[in-house]
Amino acid sequence: xxxxxxxxxxxxxxxxxxxxxxxxxxxxxxxxxxxxxxxxxxxxxxxxxxxxxxxxxxxxxxxxxxxxxxxxxxxxxxxxxxxxxxxxxxxxxxxxxxxxxxxxxxxxxxxxxxxxxxxxxxxxxxxxxxxxxxxxxxxxxxxxxxxxxxxxxxxxxxxxxxxxxxxxxxxxxxxxxxxxxxxxxxxxxxxxxxxxxxxxxxxxxxxxxxxxxxxxxx
Amino acid sequence: xxxxxxxxxxxxxxxxxxxxxxxxxxxxxxxxxxxxxxxxxxxxxxxxxxxxxxxxxxxxxxxxxxxxxxxxxxxxxxxxxxxxxxxxxxxxxxxxxxxxxxxxxxxxxxxxxxxxxxxxxxxxxxxxxxxxxxxxxxxxxxxxxxxxxxxxxxxxxxxxxxxxxxxxxxxxxxxxxxxxxxxxxxxxxxxxxxxxxxxxxxxxxxxxxxxxxxxxxxxxxxxxxxxxxxxxxxxxxxxxxxxxxxxxxxxxxxxxxxxxxxxxxxxxxxxxxxxxxxxxxxxxxxxxxxxxxxxxxxxxxxxxxxxxxxxxxxxxxxxxxxxxxxxxxxxxxxxxxxxxxxx
Numbered sequence: 122x123x124x125x126x127x128x129x130x131x132x133x134x135x136x137x138x139x140x141x142x143x144x145x146x147x148x149x150x151x152x153x154x155x156x157x158x159x160x161x162x163x164x165x166x167x168x169x170x171x172x173x174x175x176x177x178x179x180x181x182x183x184x185x186x187x188x189x190x191x192x193x194x195x196x197x198x199x200x201x202x203x204x205x206x207x208x209x210x211x212x213x214x215x216x217x218x219x220x221x222x223x224x225x226x227x228x229x230x231x232x233x234x235x236x237x238x239x240x241x242x243x244x245x246x247x248x249x250x251x252x253x254x255x256x257x258x259x260x261x262x263x264x265x266x267x268x269x270x271x272x273x274x275x276x277x278x279x280x281x282x283x284x285x286x287x288x289x290x291x292x293x294x295x296x297x298x299x300x301x302x303x304x305x306x307x308x309x310x311x312x313x314x315x316x317x318x319x320x321x322x323x324x325x326x327x328x329x330x331x332x333x334x335x336x337x338x339x
Numbered sequence: 340x341x342x343x344x345x346x347x348x349x350x351x352x353x354x355x356x357x358x359x360x361x362x363x364x365x366x367x368x369x370x371x372x373x374x375x376x377x378x379x380x381x382x383x384x385x386x387x388x389x390x391x392x393x394x395x396x397x398x399x400x401x402x403x404x405x406x407x408x409x410x411x412x413x414x415x416x417x418x419x420x421x422x423x424x425x426x427x428x429x430x431x432x433x434x435x436x437x438x439x440x441x442x443x444x445x446x447x448x449x450x451x452x453x454x455x456x457x458x459x460x461x462x463x464x465x466x467x468x469x470x471x472x473x474x475x476x477x478x479x480x481x482x483x484x485x486x487x488x489x490x491x492x493x494x495x496x497x498x499x500x501x502x503x504x505x506x507x508x509x510x511x512x513x514x515x516x517x518x519x520x521x522x523x524x525x526x527x528x529x530x531x532x533x534x535x536x537x538x539x540x541x542x543x544x545x546x547x548x549x550x551x552x553x554x555x556x557x558x559x560x561x562x563x564x565x566x567x568x569x570x571x572x573x574x575x576x577x578x579x580x581x582x583x584x585x586x587x588x589x590x591x592x593x594x595x596x597x598x599x600x601x602x603x604x605x606x607x608x609x610x611x612x613x614x615x616x617x618x619x620x621x622x623x624x625x626x627x628x629x630x631x632x633x634x635x636x637x638x639x640x641x642x643x644x645x646x647x648x649x650x651x652x653x654x655x656x657x658x659x660x661x662x663x664x665x666x667x668x669x670x671x672x673x674x675x676x677x678x679x680x681x682x
Contacts, residue, residue: 244431247391248445248496249420258444262435338476339434 126310131297135317137211138293141283142321145218146276152223153275154268156182157230158256168252182224190221190282194289214291218282226275233267234260266337273329277322284318294318340369340532341390341500346399348385348556359385361556363399367549369499372526372533372642374543374564376579377553383536386553387502390534391423392416403500421449424493428505430485432477438464438488439473445495463491466528467521483514490521494529501525503535507542515539519546540582544568544641552576565612565643583639584647596634596650597679603654604681605634606664609674612644619671620651627663629655650678657681 156178162168163175188196194217201213237260245259261268287295294314302311348360359382367373377383388394390401392408401408403423411419432441442463446456464470467487477485486506493501503522507515523546526533537543543550543564550568551561552575559573571577596605608619624631636649653660664675 238429238431240427240429240431241433243393244425244427244492245444245448247393247420247423247425247502248448248492249417250448251417254448258447259433263433265435336435339478 125307126313131294131310131313131317134292134294134297134314135321137291138280138283138287138295138318139321141211141214141218141286141291141293142276142279145215145222145279145283146272148215148219149222149226149275149279150272152219153226153271154230154261156223156227157234158260160227160231161234161260162252162256168255182227185220185224186228188221190217191285191288193217193221194286209290209292211292214283214286217286218279221282222275222279225278226271229271229274230264230268233264233271236267237263266333266339269329269333269336273326273333276325276329280318280322280325340404341365341367341534342400342402343367343390344400344402346386346389346401347397348382348389348394349397358382358556360389360396363556363558365551365558365561367532367534369532370526370530371549372522372535372547374547374550375534375536375553375558376538376540376543376550377536378538378575381553382556383553384504387504387534387536390502391420391425421445421496422498423500423502424496424498425502425504426486426489426493426506428508430477430482430489430509432485432488432492434477437474437476438469438480441477441488442491442495445492449496459495460491463494466494466525467491481514482510483517486510486514486518487521490518490525494525494531497529499532501531501533503533503537505537506535508537508539512541515542516545522546540579543579544583544639546642548642552579563643564641565646568641569609569611569646584637592635593650593678600632600634600652603630603632603652604660604664604677605650605652605679607676607678608636608649608651608667609676610638610645610647610649611672611674612641612646619667619673623663623666626666627655627659629653629659629663 159178160175160182163171163178194214197217197220198208201208201216204216205213207213241263242255242259245255250258283291283293284295287293287297288299290296294317298311298314301307302314343363343365346360346363347358350357350359361382363386375383375386385394389396390403390408396409399409406419408419433444436444439460442460443456446459451459464473467490469484469487469491472480472484477488480488507518510518519542522533525531535542535547547564549562550564551558552567552573553559554573554575560567560571560576567576568580571580620631630653632652632654634650634652636647638645638647638649653663660681667673667675
């Protein structure tokens with residue numbers, strides 16, 4: 122067992138998984154926070170209250186969350202092809218990964234913002250704060266532990282997505298496990314890939330929990 | 340300094356209109372501590388939020404200083420708000436910031452440079468008595484300390500006006516008193532005008548000179564604290580007076596006293612807050628050869644002197660008693676009510 126596995130190849134696969142996860146996570150966080158902010162600010166009784174706009178953003182988020190990830194990848198093939206001139210490899214998987222997880226994170230962000238004490242926002246308004254100040258100096262810092270634990274949860278879901286994307290040629294540990302384990306029946310490869318993915322997940326969880334706890338002064 | 344005319348706020352919910360604040364007219368002078376008292380739902384919370392337009396008025400005008408608040412555009416309103424401090428029942432501090440940074444927040448909003456900010460924050464920390472706690476987070480502070488941070492934060496931009504929204508309602512009685520003392524202190528030191536809303540009579544009694552009683556969105560009584568509470572006209576005001584004077588069943592008590600003390604003249608003395616009434620009892624017994632027996636009474640202190648009622652028995656020669664009563668009536672503002680003459 123494990124003797125015939127090429128360590129070089131599996132390390133490359135692990136690197137690809139990390140690359141996809143981290144780059145997609147950065148994209149997810151940026152888009153997720155923007156969408157989450159829009160969802161929160163346009164909701165009833167908030168600064169930019171706008172029923173229509175809120176409904177549109179909310180529907181987009183819900184639709185993307187409802188599409189099964191594996192189908193989302195297929196749906197995005199033309200778009201990916203247009204962007205990168207290919208539909209294979211870790212980079213080509215990024216649009217699907219980001220679009221698949223950003224709506225999910227957006228909802229977590231929205232919930233995080235809703236937990237921010239309305240009284241604190243009112244206090245900031247009473248001091249003459251602009252909306253921009255309220256966003257950057259009240260909403261974001263006050264919800265930071267929730268935003269970070271949301272990143273942890275989303276990041277772990279993303280690792281799962283990268284494995285799925287691997288099946289259609291994105292590279293990474295999922296791809297590797299599928300190719301050797303499923304097509305060549307080398308189950309030790311599957312096992313090793315699983316262990317590596319678990320290690321990545323645990324490290325993610327650990328770092329996320331640590332930062333979230335550090336930030337929480339409540 | 341503050342002139343409010345015909346202020347009105349109508350909320351619509353489920354197609355029903357609710358007059359939270361109903362045609363309210365009020366003048367508040369510069370440098371005074373003005374109290375608005377009412378039970379929850381009376382509209383006082385909405386009222387105080389209308390003053391800095393955290394709630395938009397439906398109609399009416401609010402003039403603070405020279406400025407007509409109701410007609411300001413968003414930008415000017417933000418500027419105006421920087422000059423109106425506000426403190427809250429639940430403090431509303433940012434938990435993610437330290438004491439120091441919470442107090443610096445309004446200064447950041449006003450665009451004060453970092454160095455000056457730090458200097459000002461230190462001044463404020465000393466002013467509210469939080470030295471040594473600069474780097475603590477709100478979660479590490481007691482309720483009273485949190486409100487001190489709230490007060491320091493509200494004063495950061497040197498406002499002319501401070502709005503207090505039930506600022507002591509979440510605090511225990513002792514802490515309430517220390518916060519009230521602090522408010523009086525800054526009122527005197529900085530010449531700050533303070534408007535506070537509360538449901539606690541104690542707060543009004545302790546620090547306010549003038550008061551307005553609110554019920555169902557309207558002001559039902561207003562004036563000097565002593566006048567309003569020594570002579571309450573509306574049932575709601577009477578209820579608030581009972582809060583501090585205690586609920587006495589006067590008729591029953593009087594009957595009991597009449598039955599017990601058969602001798603002398605029984606009178607009720609009404610104190611309505613005047614320095615001239617100081618040491619009244621001792622003055623009277625020194626001047627006239629009579630005995631005074633205190634039977635029942637409660638005197639409480641307000642910003643303009645003692646206020647309350649005392650039930651006493653006067654014993655001695657009838658002409659002496661008569662002279663003593665005349666003395667009280669002519670030399671002091673204490674009202675004398677004869678309950679029973681010498682039998």
